[in-house]
Amino acid sequence: MKRLKPLLLLFPLLAFVIIFFVIPVVLTVVIAFTDMDYSFVWNFVGFQNFRDISTDFIIPRVIANTFIYTFGTLGLFNLGTALLISLLTTSISDRWGNFFRTLWMLPRLTPSVVYGLLWLWMFDPTEYGLVNFIRGLFGLPPQDWLHSAPMWMVIFANGFIGASMGMLVFTAAIKSIPEDYYRAARIDGASWFMVVRRITLPLIKWHLLFVTAYQTLSLLASFEYILIITDGGPVYRTEVWALYTYHNAFSHFRFGYGAALSIILVIIGVVSALVYMKFFGFESLMEKPKVEVE
């Protein structure tokens, strides 16, 4: 009974993970080797789906879009803006810091469909869109950014939400740095920039690793805002891998092909995580300390 107790306590979570994660993953892998469509027939076709992916002329565009979208959003917002906001808001009074951090949380609190529709209405290409209406007040003609700069639109739309997660993690990490380091640096005459570069950033290295790896995987798998705002268009200019998988599986009812696409995405995600961990020296984080403290 004593041995079973930990298992019994873990069982609800294990059951949840098995039912909602492990089984779907296994099913997806199996379906990837079928040509399952709207008829839901399990017809095994070996590696045909993967061969079709290799000859699909849309794939190079999808890969390029995925790379630009993921690293563009990550660099500019999920990492860049998040870090900037957390550094700035921890450099001012707590009251104002909390105020600005709360403002940045608002997009994340908005339901995704509402958020996406708001972007569509704001950037409607006619004079009826909010931004074009304001431009009209200054005598400027309407602009169609959704067609002329669709990738920027989805990067910005996702970025305004993505920045908040990193902002929370980095803020907590910065606030946990002992104040003594900053006092010592200020006494030595270090500027704000020097303090950030020499003290703050090195001490939040693992948080940077976590946010980078987590957000990369999250961006690789996310597509809901792109679906609502541009639906991968115009002409595949914002079609990322995850959305292409969704379109093939759920719009064209090509479940076998969609499953094959999603497996490749999983492989890319795992490889990305391993590369990050190597780059950030994850092994040294997990090493046993060389100094024993009694």
Added chain:
Amino acid sequence: MRKLLLVIILTIGLLMFAEEITITAWTVGPDNPSYYRFDNLKTAAERLNKILKDLGVDLTVKVDGYFDTTDWSSFKQKVVFGIKSGQVVDIICSGHDDIGAWAKAGYIIPLDDYVKKYWDEEYYDFIPSLWEATKYKGKIYGIPQDTEARPFYINKQVLKKLGWSDEEINSLPDRIARGEFTFEDFIEVAKEAVEKGLVEWGLYHRPKAGIDYYQLMISMGIDFYDEEKAVFVYNVKEMKDYFKLLYDLANTYKILPKNMIGTPWTSVHKDVTSGKVLAWMGGTWNWAEWKKDYGKTEEELQDMFILAPVPKFKGRGRPNTLSHPIVYMIPSTSKYPDIAFLLITLASAPELNMRHAVESGHLPIRWQQTVLPEYTKEFIMVEGTKLLPYSGFIPNDDMFNLYNQIIFEGMQMAESGMDPEKVAEDVAKRLKSQLKDRVVIVE
């Protein structure tokens, strides 16, 4: 009628132990004014319940379900996943083009025996050509709910400003129908109108995937389906011409916006009804939408537009329109297919179908409707019916949705400025890769 009544009583009699039967119906718009697709079933249930009450049968039939106004893709997803997951649904109202896939997958049941049973009372006067759109491998799988035509709406005020006389304007639909005014002629008029600043654009077409653009293929004489062998035909040379046309409209003649595909529907309708566009490849249902959702009056619309088939090209093709009948189908998961069919039959009463046609800008499905007073009063109905002789249907093939998606992708590429010859070749590769032996590529 007596026979129908008897059948009702006998059918219900078998279920006398039930006090209330719920018939679930999933119906699509997605245009808002088509709500009678669902409401007519509720009215049918009310009429059936009155008959049952009068006959002392202790049974009530209730209609449950919804009228979907999201979009075609979302509705079809809901239907496929709903049926496959075992959800109880008794009636589905969707496009006839779904019959091919859903019949092949066993999601819907053939209705020939039902139609035969009620033929003399009800179905004899359905417009005969509509039955072709309801068949898959020779069997009927749907009951026509409505049909429409896809007119070439031309802004006659713009033609007037170009110096056209009333006689030239009024005779234009007939000249198009006779093949005397071709699509090439239209392009010249559109270029003139844009150059003179009378309109911003010469032509708009639908901004999302659909079937309207097949009209241009038919106008060019392109045959894309072999009915006998049930395969799609993709003639690379002809399709290079087709994609070149789209490329030229947007990039060479500049009478079609390069970003046409993906423009929000609201922007399209606002531009068309405010006179910014010379011609719109739309549908008869747009007339009702413009009145209901865009504040246009009947007089304003009649002053603005003439309706014609899509013109043919010089030396090839034919003037044409496409119809896309909506049909009622009965899923294989229905617990009460007999009652579901009764409700569909009652919902197809001439006066009920007419109120749907008037409200939503669709056309009659029964000859009896053409003698109702509402028919001659409705301009769009009369003008739309004139187009029906030029009408065709898209094939009821289970691979049509996939074929259509790939063609639409090619259209987007051509209009955005990609080399049309390369587009035609890439589309051929994609079709072969995804449709495999269901498409014949002709070089």
